[in-house]
Amino acid sequence: MPRFSSLRDFSLLCLGLALLHTRSFVMAVNPIIQTRFTADPAPMVWNDTVYIFCDHDQPGAATGFNMIDWRLYSTTDMVNYVDLGSPLALTAFSWASYNAWAPQTIERNGKFYMYVAAGQSNGNMAVGVAVSDTIEGPYTDPIGKPLVATSTGNIDPTVFIDDDGQAYLYTGNPVLYYVKLNEDMISYSGVVQNVSLTTQGFGARPNFLYNAEKPTTFEEGPWFYKRNGLYYLMYAADCCPEDIRYSTSNGPTGPWQYQGLIMGEQGGCLGNHAGVIDYKNKSYFFYHNQGNSGGGQYDRSVCVEQFEYLSNGLFPTIEMTYTGAPQIGTLNPYQRVEAETMADSFGVQTQPCSLGTQNIDALEDGYWLMVQGVNFGRGSGARNWTASVASNTNGGTIELRIGSLTGTLIGSLTVPSTGGWQNWQTLSTSVSGATGVQNLYLVFRGEPGFLFNVDWWSFSK
Numbered sequence: 383m384p385r386f387s388s389l390r391d392f393s394l395l396c397l398g399l400a401l402l403h404t405r406s407f408v409m410a411v412n413p414i415i416q417t418r419f420t421a422d423p424a425p426m427v428w429n430d431t432v433y434i435f436c437d438h439d440q441p442g443a444a445t446g447f448n449m450i451d452w453r454l455y456s457t458t459d460m461v462n463y464v465d466l467g468s469p470l471a472l473t474a475f476s477w478a479s480y481n482a483w484a485p486q487t488i489e490r491n492g493k494f495y496m497y498v499a500a501g502q503s504n505g506n507m508a509v510g511v512a513v514s515d516t517i518e519g520p521y522t523d524p525i526g527k528p529l530v531a532t533s534t535g536n537i538d539p540t541v542f543i544d545d546d547g548q549a550y551l552y553t554g555n556p557v558l559y560y561v562k563l564n565e566d567m568i569s570y571s572g573v574v575q576n577v578s579l580t581t582q583g584f585g586a587r588p589n590f591l592y593n594a595e596k597p598t599t600f601e602e603g604p605w606f607y608k609r610n611g612l613y614y615l616m617y618a619a620d621c622c623p624e625d626i627r628y629s630t631s632n633g634p635t636g637p638w639q640y641q642g643l644i645m646g647e648q649g650g651c652l653g654n655h656a657g658v659i660d661y662k663n664k665s666y667f668f669y670h671n672q673g674n675s676g677g678g679q680y681d682r683s684v685c686v687e688q689f690e691y692l693s694n695g696l697f698p699t700i701e702m703t704y705t706g707a708p709q710i711g712t713l714n715p716y717q718r719v720e721a722e723t724m725a726d727s728f729g730v731q732t733q734p735c736s737l738g739t740q741n742i743d744a745l746e747d748g749y750w751l752m753v754q755g756v757n758f759g760r761g762s763g764a765r766n767w768t769a770s771v772a773s774n775t776n777g778g779t780i781e782l783r784i785g786s787l788t789g790t791l792i793g794s795l796t797v798p799s800t801g802g803w804q805n806w807q808t809l810s811t812s813v814s815g816a817t818g819v820q821n822l823y824l825v826f827r828g829e830p831g832f833l834f835n836v837d838w839w840s841f842s843k
């Protein structure tokens with residue numbers, strides 16, 4: 383399995399990713415999102431689906447973060463991700479105007495609570511909370527002020543509800559704080575507590591490049607949860623570049639026992655931020671790096687690896703890869719598939735669709751997307767492809783290919799002008815030769831400039 387263990391290897395990885403885009407066999411799952419730069423992933427399992435809340439690097443920020451909203455994606459197979467748009471933006475908070483940083487969302491009594499870090503006008507970061515009746519949002523600020531705002535370091539909130547119903551929120555860089563949230567999830571009891579950052583609890587710091595006064599490895603990005611009776615606190619450590627380390631405890635507020643490294647300094651980012659879930663009896667570790675084309679310090683991208691806990695519940699070390707997690711099952715093409723569903727893509731962007739959900743847009747000649755593990759079934763397979771399309775120019779053609787960008791052409795749809803970028807028409811074309819489980823490529827063709835938008839597609843037999 384290809385791995386990278388240093389910054390130099392990472393540039394080889396980037397080359398590898400470029401090559402993969404012209405190769406027909408190995409699938410590059412990482413980074414999992416190509417349509418935007420995303421970071422600080424907070425995975426959440428809900429309704430048998432994995433949702434990934436993350437923040438969002440606006441491109442072209444050469445010298446600092448330019449982050450104004452949060453993004454949401456979902457998957458049921460760990461390979462094909464659906465863009466669910468932006469559930470929350472800084473504009474939802476009257477008290478915040480910059481640095482839309484790391485989120486995490488949790489459900490309680492049928493409502494969804496999204497905790498984020500955001501910048502206040504006094505120059506300090508604070509933890510805010512936003513609430514929604516649906517996981518997709520939109521989320522709104524129920525309290526009109528920050529939830530946790532000590533003088534410094536209120537970033538990277540992580541939240542967990544224990545078996546006895548007590549919810550905990552940890553946050554911090556480089557101090558580590560926690561509060562006990564009330565049952566309403568939008569207030570807390572008592573004072574903001576400091577976690578004592580002992581070397582017993584958090585390990586002796588080997589890297590003194592930044593914050594040399596700090597004796598332990600903890601830096602930021604806490605991720606708090608419980609599994610099989612053991613409490614875990616995972617965090618970005620050894621700033622900088624950061625690695626991911628963790629500590630465990632028999633109680634929700636410590637004392638913590640340092641357990642060491644999970645993921646080394648890889649992938650080229652000064653920072654990292656991990657999130658962990660169990661899904662369909664497998665364990666997954668989300669993080670970010672600079673792995674997308676055009677990636678950089680302020681243009682990060684979310685990745686995932688599958689892993690297995692050791693028999694005593696501890697972590698193995700996990701390496702960044704571009705093969706990512708194996709696919710669970712296959713994708714059914716005989717139902718409505720949102721066009722913003724993809725395992726890999728080139729050039730494709732997404733935007734809110736006037737009919738609801740998102741659509742893919744700004745498609746130009748040579749852009750493409752790939753949906754992995756599409757199950758056309760046995761026998762003669764698919765006979766017909768239907769898509770909802772819109773174009774304000776002369777349109778173009780969607781080529782349907784299997785196996786690779788230059789693989790067998792199973793059909794093509796001519797998209798005419800529809801008189802507007804949100805004037806949707808449902809069009810069909812016949813297809814042949816699509817049987818079995820295939821990687822499906824949608825390749826967009828036409829004259830220079832923007833061609834058309836696509837909202838959804840579906841095959842029929």
Ligand SMILES: *[C@@H]1O[C@H](CO)[C@@H](O)[C@H](O)[C@H]1NC(C)=O
Pocket residue numbers: 429
């Ligand atoms: C749960 O998932 C199913 C299948 O995707 C979907 O039909 C249903 O609407 C979802 N329920 C909620 C509450 O989101």
Ligand SMILES: *[C@@H]1O[C@H](CO)[C@@H](O)[C@H](O)[C@H]1NC(C)=O
Pocket residue numbers: 557574575576
């Ligand atoms: C928490 O730690 C910070 C930084 O060391 C310190 O300024 C603050 O007084 C501490 N707060 C409490 C309640 O101990």
Ligand SMILES: *[C@@H]1O[C@H](CO)[C@@H](O)[C@H](O)[C@H]1NC(C)=O
Pocket residue numbers: 662663
């Ligand atoms: C997970 O494991 C349990 C117990 O072994 C099993 O009953 C269940 O079917 C498994 N679920 C999936 C999705 O594989």
Ligand SMILES: *[C@@H]1O[C@H](CO)[C@@H](O)[C@H](O)[C@H]1NC(C)=O
Pocket residue numbers: 766767768810811812842
């Ligand atoms: C393709 O399927 C769609 C939706 O079922 C149907 O409306 C259309 O007539 C079919 N087209 C062809 C060429 O069979």
